[in-house]
Amino acid sequence: MRRFDSDRLLVATHNRGKLEEIAKLLETFGIAVTAAGEMGLPEPVETESTFVGNARIKAHAAAKATGLPALADDSGISIDALDGAPGVYTADWAETPQGRDFVMAMHKTWALLESQDAPLPRLAQFRCTLVLAWPDGHDEVFEGVMPGQVVWPMRGDQGHGYDPIFQPDGFDVTFGEMDRWQKNQISHRADAFRKLVQGCFT
Ligand SMILES: O=c1nc[nH]c2c1ncn2[C@H]1C[C@H](O)[C@@H](COP(=O)(O)OP(=O)(O)OP(=O)(O)O)O1
Numbered sequence: 001m002r003r004f005d006s007d008r009l010l011v012a013t014h015n016r017g018k019l020e021e022i023a024k025l026l027e028t029f030g031i032a033v034t035a036a037g038e039m040g041l042p043e044p045v046e047t048e049s050t051f052v053g054n055a056r057i058k059a060h061a062a063a064k065a066t067g068l069p070a071l072a073d074d075s076g077i078s079i080d081a082l083d084g085a086p087g088v089y090t091a092d093w094a095e096t097p098q099g100r101d102f103v104m105a106m107h108k109t110w111a112l113l114e115s116q117d118a119p120l121p122r123l124a125q126f127r128c129t130l131v132l133a134w135p136d137g138h139d140e141v142f143e144g145v146m147p148g149q150v151v152w153p154m155r156g157d158q159g160h161g162y163d164p165i166f167q168p169d170g171f172d173v174t175f176g177e178m179d180r181w182q183k184n185q186i187s188h189r190a191d192a193f194r195k196l197v198q199g200c201f202t
């Protein structure tokens with residue numbers, strides 16, 4: 001495993017909610033973040049059907065374009081009663097001609113569960129795959145998971161994406177109701193970051 005040895009890391013995401021969480025997670029280790037958007041890097045098309053495949057596309061595109069190591073996060077929610085959907089397509093379910101609409105996507109998700117009469121609790125996992133890529137093509141992969149359930153109605157406005165309908169195991173609040181930095185200590189992203197830090201920063 002290759003060690004990352006700098007006080008600044010390029011993060012290949014165009015999602016502001018994710019970026020804030022990642023910046024906070026890295027701050028703990030004295031690492032500042034540069035976002036791909038700030039460097040004018042384009043958002044690559046995510047053509048793979050796995051989290052790791054799409055994280056690799058994003059991380060390697062940014063590393064190649066800049067000559068710097070780059071970190072990408074591909075994530076999503078997998079719902080048991082929907083055979084793991086939306087999964088890799090979590091962001092796609094929110095796409096509209098006007099941009100992403102997560103409220104619409106959450107309605108769609110719940111309506112689908114209702115139409116299938118899915119039993120309660122509606123078990124689900126948030127997953128996060130991190131890829132740290134170097135310009136020479138080498139990379140490291142780390143995966144995190146947070147089990148929980150999809151709930152309705154939507155609750156809370158603290159987070160981003162599908163946070164208002166995801167209640168993590170062991171809590172009676174949704175990610176959307178949780179203090180953002182508390183979420184950031186227990187989430188799928190935090191789980192993957194713990195492994196990244198163990199593998200590459202220490
Ligand atoms: O902690 C989370 N809390 C709520 N929702 C979340 C979370 N983590 C991922 N999600 C959802 C929304 C996101 O849109 C999609 C991931 O899609 P994904 O392609 O990995 O990210 P993205 O397109 O938003 O940004 P980018 O690819 O530039 O990193 O899953």
Ligand SMILES: [Mg+2]
Binds near residue numbers: 046091
């Ligand atoms: Mg994306």
